[in-house]
Amino acid sequence: MTAIGTFLRWAAIALLATFALFPIYWMLVIAMTPTGFSRSLDGIWPTVFTTENFTRIFAERPMTRWILNSVIVAGLTSALSLLVGTSCGYALSRIRFRGAGALMLLLLVTQMMPATSIIVPLYILFARVGLLDTMQGMVIGHVSLVLPLAIWMSKGFFDRIPSDLDGAARIDGCTRLSAWWYVALPLAAPGLAAIFIYGFVTSWHDFLFAHTLVHTPSRWTAANGIVSFRGEYFTLHEMQMAAALVFAAPVIVIFVLMQRWIVEGALTGSVR
């Protein structure tokens, strides 16, 4: 690549990176502004700093409880979606049956109904079954959000793994189940990481289920907690941004650890 080419590439990257990062920078600016003053911030570089918002959110609200709840719910969601999604994806990949294509499309269609239309019947259903205001209910709700994409993606991965490999395992005496568990899954491991991350992030950010299905404050997740700063009369933007940054931290950690796997995982196992 020519020097001009490289320079242009880096200039373009810098431009896009500015677009991607500037709002985060602004979140930080707001979070470090004394409460109430962020509305009248002028200029790009703030002049008054304070860290009181970060301490206040932990002192005035049960932030650690919220983060813990989110970690538990998101962790369970991603683990369960992984388990259930990959088993379904494997079956759809290996077993030829009519209507598989239609089923895949139906999976996508489940995502298309606006949440508002589903929320009242869902609330009533969960109330009847006794899942209202429970962590389990939230997990099941989140799993239903993640599952369609998990199935779709894992079917894709398994399609790329030649079925001769699990066939060989079966000839050696494995059950189909073991072939799935011991052969197919490890080969699709990078893809599993991608599904795990997608599930974790979706559950972490979800506000609809977390807020509608759970009302005890001790069971609130991060998403609920952030919104609680919007009061009836005042919105405590500064503390809310501080909370949002704190809540983004675990997600960023997951990204940093797994970002290699995300990229390799979305499409994998192609060259064998």
Next chain:
Amino acid sequence: MNHPFLTAVLLASSAVLAPSGTARAEGQLSFLVVDYDAPGMGQWWQLLVETYQSTTGVAIEPRNVSARQYYERLVLETASGTAADVLTVNPNNILELVAGGHLMPLDAMIDAAGLRDRIVPGGFDRLTVDGVTYAVPITGRTLELLYNRCQFEEAGIAAPPTTPQEFLDIAQRLVVVGDDGRVVRFGANMVSGNEDPTYEMLLMWSIAFGGSFSDGQSNFTFDSPPVIEALEFMRAVYDSGAVAKGMMESDLRALFATGGAAMTIDGSWQFPFIQTNNPENFACFASAPVPWDGPSTGGVNMALAVNAKAADPEAAFAFIAMSATPEMQGRFSDFSAYIPYGVNALTDEQRASKPYLEPFLASIGTAHPIFIPGHQDDFNALWPIVVDAVTRTLVDGVPAAESLAQAQSEAVACCAN
């Protein structure tokens, strides 16, 4: 392990099915409450719950909901039949709750407890439907003129405005523009966003010009001269550059509290906020009666009602009645900036320590309701119509008479009796 897969499934399902989190507080009475854990009003609610629990031994399960989600949760819970025993309600939503059969009539229990005399006269008015009372008022609020004395002094203005024209003039004088042409400080606040406070703003100025949104017979009067004058006045203020355009109401409040605007027409909750977040300048902030000859808007803000399906209505009502006891009413002002509805709730000491409450206390009895009498259950249909009319005039420049004529016909179409 012979069957690792099976183990994994068992582990996963036990994680899912096992009881989670902290042990659930088995309450005998559930209570839908707004902002239970927030400082201020929330602390008074907590005191009420503790007092009730310790005196009667009946446990309360508070269902905390944040103010923004309150209405949604109320709708969801009542629609699905899982509503709490004691419900926080307000005059805006009480009609639809009664129409749905969700509330228990309270007249007998109120009279038995002698509550009528302990509540400020007129307190029950807006909570009574067809002669039957369904809720007990707890808090009220009105909106008065709030202004920044220090900024007034700096600009050489001696007194706050007492007429709409003075309001506009003073607001224009108090604008401070920076070197870059951007406003550094606005003269006043005026809500104009796509939210229901804009409806109340037009209502207030309509009252200022001698009118209202309806006549004595519940007919809509959106196209009457006072309302048109009010909207034209709002347009003059908007165009003068003295107010911030397009900010949400909660942000405008923060702007005033931090010195970004010199005047506003708002409630008493501003003062605790200023005390917490702008304490060095707290002495600059003062209140005055609204800049017109007439009532303020407001009234009952929160009331407590009993769910028609409550298992133990007596216990539920006892909880409500406890809020009206002198002990609880006496502590109210220590926590909350609202106006309590108990008779003589504030001691002289409390009044002296909070001089800013005077205009609010004076106006609570005569406050003009926000909803339209006779159309309480149409509030959610009417406010978007009004706000659309305001937006048409302020943002799109449609003449006020035209905008309001359209609002009138839309209101009649949707909600005429």
Next chain:
Amino acid sequence: MITPRSRRWVAPGRIGRGWIWFADGPGFPLLMLFPSLIVLGLVIGLPILRAIEMSFDTLNLRRPANNGETGLHNYLRLLADQRAWNALGLSALFMAGSVAGSVGLALAAALLTRRVTRGQALVRLTFLIPWTVPAVVTALVWGVMYDGNFGVVNRMLDSAGLGPGANWLIDRRTALWALLAAQVWNEFPMSFVFLLAGLMAIPTELYESARIDRAGPWSQFRFVTLPQLRPVLAITVVLSMIMGFKAFPIIFVLTGGGPNRATETLTVLTFTTAFRDLDFAYAATLGVLALVVSALMVTGYLRLVARLDDGREVT
């Protein structure tokens, strides 16, 4: 050589008893498919069916007089409802803008990132960061940035000499585009991940042979990159379409559908119909409309892509 850990050796084709029926016999599809179908069927399927059922009902909590009446009346009302068709149009417009913006941006970012040798992890992470912020917070921070007087967007335009910026969320000419910018910002990382992975899966030999044929960068893009990327691009666009059509928090928090319905998409209208007008049956009808339109758009798009695939040559 795979060592079977299972003690029971079952010859293929033999139907056994007990759990073997599931692990290896005809029960296997059942075991694998059942959990997913149960969860999805109950949690999503049932409510969708109930919502469809509600759309034929009357359930208005504000005017309960006619509650319980069934029939096609909601659909007849929908046909005549100008506001709903407006909302549908806005939803489609918003979706198109959101797909074009986020997929376009993501593709550009992916193309730029893949050739970076040193510090690629950092660049990837940078483009992933907007994904760490939930939609509501995105809306709030962009709301502050867009403020007409104090907002940093206008301040930056001032210093760049590009004149006084508009009141982005109030002016009906700019409101939708302002919302799109925030939506694209929040959404493009997801497309970025898929597209980057798709790009990295393209075998380098294809590029080498193209270079040997003296194809310049643009030809390489047209004849190597695009065709190889087609399946991933298709799924990325489909997902982006679904998310763009369903977009809610950013629109609702920033403009609430205003000014005067200029940004009232179908999702916003459905929400206000349900939770402001308390007309749940009609809200369900609008939901069914959204479902049908999304399904049509996605199937239409996938058919189009399939037909294009057949017509084109793949290197």
